Amino acid sequence: MSNSTPATIEDVARIAEVSIATVSRAIHTPEKVANSTRLKVNQAIAITGYTTNAMARSLRLGRSNMILVVAPDIGDPNFSNILVGLENEARSHGYGVLIGHTQNDPQRGLEYLKFLNSNQAAGLILFTGILPFGHQAMTARLPPSVGVFEPVFNGGIPYVGVDDIEGARKAIDLLIAEGHRKIAFVGDSRTRLAHRRRRMGYEAGMDAAGIGADLRIVLEGDGTIESGRLAVEQLFMRDTLPSAFMCVNDQTAIGVMIGLGARGYDVPRDFSVTGFDDVPQAVFTSPALTTIRQPRTLIGKHAMALLLELLSDGQPAETEILLRPDLVVRNSVSAPSRAWR
Amino acid sequence: MSNSTPATIEDVARIAEVSIATVSRAIHTPEKVANSTRLKVNQAIAITGYTTNAMARSLRLGRSNMILVVAPDIGDPNFSNILVGLENEARSHGYGVLIGHTQNDPQRGLEYLKFLNSNQAAGLILFTGILPFGHQAMTARLPPSVGVFEPVFNGGIPYVGVDDIEGARKAIDLLIAEGHRKIAFVGDSRTRLAHRRRRMGYEAGMDAAGIGADLRIVLEGDGTIESGRLAVEQLFMRDTLPSAFMCVNDQTAIGVMIGLGARGYDVPRDFSVTGFDDVPQAVFTSPALTTIRQPRTLIGKHAMALLLELLSDGQPAETEILLRPDLVVRNSVSAPSRAWR
């Protein structure tokens, strides 16, 4: 039972008194096997504790049962819930999930490319909008792939994301509805589509409310807590303060609140702040952050479903799936302070 | 070059005008191949873009080049840095890392057991102290394994962790040095050795300072932010307040600070708080949390090194590696307020 060497299909065949072909069929295409035989095989499998040797199977089939997920940083608070969605969907279709993270290091990216080339993954889920593999990727044979959050640069790869423009609209509309007019947007200057789209949502909302360029302030950070804090400092230097900050993501918003707190201001009494993403900490900031929720588990589920479709059909049903982000109202937004009214 | 089907060792052999055996040797044992031949082979490899088919190699060798890492929750802020250490070490020895998370679901654990049984991983890194596989694991053939943070229940598996007792001592000693006497320990009642050891450190520190049982308060939570908040509430109910809270981990400490803040108290003026782990957020709480740092990347590095040793030697050099945790002083600790002096 707990032998030193694992049972093979031959062991099962011997005990069930059939050929190995029949065992294989009993497992994968049971309808092609007589009931009585299937029973014998199942018993033999139970006795031996047989599990298919995945290496041999993948070798024979020419493809593995693993999906590679590459993210720039798996510590990203956005990541883990998406992964849950990805994994559940994959597992329920007999696939396993392999996680890689590049830390934005091209060298690491290359290692994953080699990994893919050695046929160890049947498909690829890419978190970065940019293929992390440098230009080699252009010529390389990539397996069926799906992007998460944004399209992959060389096109042809479908992706699943969130409607960032709509999400940003929900944030800006809330601020405007509360009575804010002079609203700063603290952005992320890295070239990610999601960030640009959030900015577009901001502009569109301001447009719709008829708020002119003179009341708009746009600051570019890099999406970190520190860059949020810095944005606030800049504004105090320039002495052109808005009554509200709409931030490109929660990290930035946290930084903004820290910066405001350090200067002795109270959120939301003195300034309102919104984030984007609804990372787990957003509940625990003080005040709790009003933000836009990404349906993370759902994103993962859809991305994997799309990939599995690709793996079986070869053709993507859709090339873009945008999910609806929701406004989560907590305590970082209120009407502007009297100074503004 | 970017053909539809990847190059095999035979393609290389044909172009280099040698046998496939020579190609294999040129790759894995170059010293056994004549210089001129090696050159030809390398050129052929460059031309074809050949990469070893990992499935075939693993099948032939009887072991894969992947290490499975199983954690209860990869979203745990402690996890990602350890993973960096694990990955770097593995990669530099030609191994890849596969990540699994069980979410404490026995069903998931079983899936990973099946995965291991199908020979898809050469080794196992286990984050939970308890084998997540239920009792089947007792009889199952597990590959060489290493635990992280604490020993695996059925013994015989070496592990890498941190000296929790020493770490806890550093926290409690700091509080005592600041002048605190009545110090509450907010623990985690789940049966993890690390938690028990932190409590032991607390008791040892109180003993060493000659502080009697009447000044000790021990509360059991479950390591979450919410349980920290609840602990504070309980204390206010009972009306037996300490001047400082030593928390079993950072999450709990954050909860304690939130609870204290909600009641209008200031940390560290009214109460001091310490955490354990130094999770990334600890810098951004207000006040920034004084805590005990786990050398996470190092833990990962050591754990993987130990596993690789196991894989080659078969014998563990050591069965327990405990790293030294460091005190990180930030702003959540000060001398007790006047009421206590």
Add this chain to the structure above:
DNA sequence: ACGCTCTATGTAAAGGTTTACATATTTGTT
């Protein structure tokens, strides 16, 4: 010039699986 050792290379088997094809058995049709 002979035989011995050493080095470089080739041949072929093995690893566990899936599946096309061949064969044997059963069922159904007339």
Add this chain to the structure above:
DNA sequence: AACAAATATGTAAACCTTTACATAGAGCGT
């Protein structure tokens, strides 16, 4: 009752690699 068709099973090849063993050639001491 005979034959065709359908069903069930077996045989053997293929997937790609590594490596034990065989072989051939070179170098060297006598």
